Amino acid sequence: MKRHYAQTKAQKQAEWLAAFNDLVVTRRPALSGRIEWPAALHYFYSGLTPQDAADSYCIARNIEEG
Secondary structure, three states: OOOOOOOOHHHHHHHHHHHHHHHHHHHOHHHOOOOOHHHHHHHHHOOOOHHHHHHHHHHHOOOOOO
């Protein structure tokens, strides 16, 4: 994920959530449009990277690849 010095907090959050969404949907395409956003925001505010958050999200929900 790129860092921009003039990036607002909202832009940073939107970029992070988009990356998280892409990682989860790549792992399980059936989840497109069905991500639990409060959980995603929890991972964002916890300071996890999108990759670590996607891994935790999938583990917590017993989601396997494919």
